[in-house]
Amino acid sequence: MRDAANEERMASEITVGIDIGGTKIQAAAIAKGEVAGSGRVMTPDGGPKAVADAAAEAVDAALAEAGVSRDDVRAAGTGIPGSVDADAGTVANSPNLPGLEGAEPIPFAAMLTDALGGVTARIENDVRVAILGEWKRGAGKPFENLLGVWVGTGVGGGLVLRNELYEGTGPAGEIGHMIVKPGGRECSDGRKGHLESYAGRGRMEVTARELAEKGRKTILFELMEKKGRTRLSSGVFASALEKGDKLAKELVDEAVWALSIALASVQNLLALEAIVIGGGLGDRLGEPFVRRIDDAMQPLLFVPDAAPTLLNSTFGDLSGAVGAAVMVGG
Amino acid sequence: MRDAANEERMASEITVGIDIGGTKIQAAAIAKGEVAGSGRVMTPDGGPKAVADAAAEAVDAALAEAGVSRDDVRAAGTGIPGSVDADAGTVANSPNLPGLEGAEPIPFAAMLTDALGGVTARIENDVRVAILGEWKRGAGKPFENLLGVWVGTGVGGGLVLRNELYEGTGPAGEIGHMIVKPGGRECSDGRKGHLESYAGRGRMEVTARELAEKGRKTILFELMEKKGRTRLSSGVFASALEKGDKLAKELVDEAVWALSIALASVQNLLALEAIVIGGGLGDRLGEPFVRRIDDAMQPLLFVPDAAPTLLNSTFGDLSGAVGAAVMVGG
Numbered sequence: 302m303r304d305a306a307n308e309e310r311m312a313s314e315i316t317v318g319i320d321i322g323g324t325k326i327q328a329a330a331i332a333k334g335e336v337a338g339s340g341r342v343m344t345p346d347g348g349p350k351a352v353a354d355a356a357a358e359a360v361d362a363a364l365a366e367a368g369v370s371r372d373d374v375r376a377a378g379t380g381i382p383g384s385v386d387a388d389a390g391t392v393a394n395s396p397n398l399p400g401l402e403g404a405e406p407i408p409f410a411a412m413l414t415d416a417l418g419g420v421t422a423r424i425e426n427d428v429r430v431a432i433l434g435e436w437k438r439g440a441g442k443p444f445e446n447l448l449g450v451w452v453g454t455g456v457g458g459g460l461v462l463r464n465e466l467y468e469g470t471g472p473a474g475e476i477g478h479m480i481v482k483p484g485g486r487e488c489s490d491g492r493k494g495h496l497e498s499y500a501g502r503g504r505m506e507v508t509a510r511e512l513a514e515k516g517r518k519t520i521l522f523e524l525m526e527k528k529g530r531t532r533l534s535s536g537v538f539a540s541a542l543e544k545g546d547k548l549a550k551e552l553v554d555e556a557v558w559a560l561s562i563a564l565a566s567v568q569n570l571l572a573l574e575a576i577v578i579g580g581g582l583g584d585r586l587g588e589p590f591v592r593r594i595d596d597a598m599q600p601l602l603f604v605p606d607a608a609p610t611l612l613n614s615t616f617g618d619l620s621g622a623v624g625a626a627v628m629v630g631g
Numbered sequence: 632m633r634d635a636a637n638e639e640r641m642a643s644e645i646t647v648g649i650d651i652g653g654t655k656i657q658a659a660a661i662a663k664g665e666v667a668g669s670g671r672v673m674t675p676d677g678g679p680k681a682v683a684d685a686a687a688e689a690v691d692a693a694l695a696e697a698g699v700s701r702d703d704v705r706a707a708g709t710g711i712p713g714s715v716d717a718d719a720g721t722v723a724n725s726p727n728l729p730g731l732e733g734a735e736p737i738p739f740a741a742m743l744t745d746a747l748g749g750v751t752a753r754i755e756n757d758v759r760v761a762i763l764g765e766w767k768r769g770a771g772k773p774f775e776n777l778l779g780v781w782v783g784t785g786v787g788g789g790l791v792l793r794n795e796l797y798e799g800t801g802p803a804g805e806i807g808h809m810i811v812k813p814g815g816r817e818c819s820d821g822r823k824g825h826l827e828s829y830a831g832r833g834r835m836e837v838t839a840r841e842l843a844e845k846g847r848k849t850i851l852f853e854l855m856e857k858k859g860r861t862r863l864s865s866g867v868f869a870s871a872l873e874k875g876d877k878l879a880k881e882l883v884d885e886a887v888w889a890l891s892i893a894l895a896s897v898q899n900l901l902a903l904e905a906i907v908i909g910g911g912l913g914d915r916l917g918e919p920f921v922r923r924i925d926d927a928m929q930p931l932l933f934v935p936d937a938a939p940t941l942l943n944s945t946f947g948d949l950s951g952a953v954g955a956a957v958m959v960g961g
Contacts, residue, residue: 446800458900462792462799469792469902470776471937478933479896482813483888490933558813566809570788570897572799603808603820607801 318626323397338366432459434624439615579614648956653727668696762789764954769945909944
């Protein structure tokens with residue numbers, strides 16, 4: 302099938318999507334609206350140029366899987382956390398990316414274009430591209446009024462309202478910083494009682510460490526070491542849950558509780574059609590997690606008859622990469 | 632100034648707006664985008680036709696103040712609580728209007744057209760027309776992303792997003808039923824810990840009565856009787872607050888607290904430009920109330936630099952009537 306004519310035909314159709322996270326960088330090669338290949342590398346901590354080079358590596362892996370080369374790529378879209386000026390191609394305030402955490406905008410799109418050997422790269426906020434991926438190609442396809450919730454290290458959100466990505470006047474979609482329990486558990490931003498305080502993997506880990514130090518029994522840290530990790534990854538939480546660890550169960554129960562409150566409040570305000578739940582923890586805990594959130598949310602809805610459809614993300618941790626490709630026409 | 636030529640010129644410009652509430656019906660006559668006259672009658676409890684007749688009375692009062700007659704009216708818009716089908720001209724599920732509280736849609740627009748002697752009446756949900764009034768003619772004029780919060784007997788909300796009224800897929804804007812304290816005080820819908828549980832005048836009255844029965848000292852009920860009321864109206868709360876009543880202060884403090892939490896959560900999600908606060912209690916407590924909510928909200932914002940502008944409504948309890956007129960071109 303890899304004859305020259307076929308490759309030429311495919312070539313004009315290839316777009317690449319990149320999703321840059323604090324831990325890993327994912328890439329997807331999209332041909333005719335389908336994922337033809339994907340790649341993943343760990344995020345280096347050598348600054349923005351090193352990140353751009355690593356992203357190019359992930360892209361090469363995705364292209365290899367798709368059986369095409371860089372020359373075949375029409376455009377590259379990229380999702381990156383932080384304050385992104387898409388038109389200027391700059392990013393700032395990205396706390397988990399060394400060298401990009403400051404307030405000074407860094408011309409990351411240009412660095413990425415260089416690293417990709419001249420392929421024009423466009424950047425956008427990572428949460429915005431993730432909802433775009435699920436809306437245009439995944440679970441959110443049938444809907445005009447849609448919330449995407451990314452339950453990962455933090456908790457992010459993206460909104461499609463009246464069939465358009467909603468941007469507001471600033472960083473909209475910060476559902477992780479909605480207040481679910483005034484005066485409650487501390488969040489990553491130092492404020493209290495946020496959704497992310499209870500449902501963000503990062504804050505769940507902080508709580509687990511505190512409780513373990515106080516003598517709470519748990520196999521979470523043992524599992525972490527067995528897996529060769531230094532963090533309580535989503536996989537560690539999932540394994541501990543399967544093995545009946547009480548602390549893991551308690552923390553996931555609290556995440557379900559916090560999500561049900563925040564999502565019910567959003568639904569009562571916005572009367573959405575659907576809510577897609579993704580992110581590392583959302584994907585890893587999967588369908589049973591989403592069903593539990595749905596069940597907990599129902600009694601809190603003002604109009605139970607107009608409950609939103611709750612769905613798992615289609616692309617899992619590739620939502621961002623797929624959406625980034627969609628952004629540039631993939 | 633009331634010469635025939637002048638009246639004729641004005642005639643083609645007159646639209647009427649009606650706001651039907653559980654307690655009172657308000658009407659405004661709008662000429663060239665300005666309120667030329669207003670009228671108010673108490674809401675009768677004799678069923679939908681009696682309500683339509685009373686609305687016509689309020690309209691006549693507004694027209695008299697504007698110096699015009701029914702023949703001069705181009706169109707009449709009406710805001711009414713409940714599930715409104717604007718195109719069908721029907722209303723259902725309006726709990727505070729006797730005869731309209733059922734699930735059966737009542738052809739109220741036609742009844743109103745009859746009562747107005749043939750002037751075409753269009754109906755819409757009351758909260759939706761109120762935000763329309765403030766957005767098109769009042770405090771919300773400069774903004775494209777705007778929340779209106781109506782702090783009255785209940786707490787309602789209306790959203791303008793990207794320069795359009797936001798409707799969602801059902802009854803959007805139910806900000807009063809956002810959860811500010813899980814498991815907290817009971818709300819009008821029987822659920823717990825809603826914004827309305829703390830900031831709705833109706834629920835504040837329920838709490839005041841409970842605490843008074845338990846022996847809490849307060850002048851609220853004395854003031855109510857002096858004013859010849861059977862309910863703790865917004866005016867009663869305002870007077871008690873002025874006189875330093877501790878219970879009134881406590882209840883208003885809680886309303887401020889609950890509003891600050893809900894509004895911060897909405898802001899963190901939607902990145903709005905402005906929030907307009909109206910409704911009976913919002914208008915009566917006025918600027919100091921809005922400033923207190925603003926102050927309490929600031930520390931809860933995820934992006935304090937992008938704080939929304941908090942404003943009092945321009946038209947006070949006429950917002951709904953003005954918006955209803957705007958709906959039909961006024």
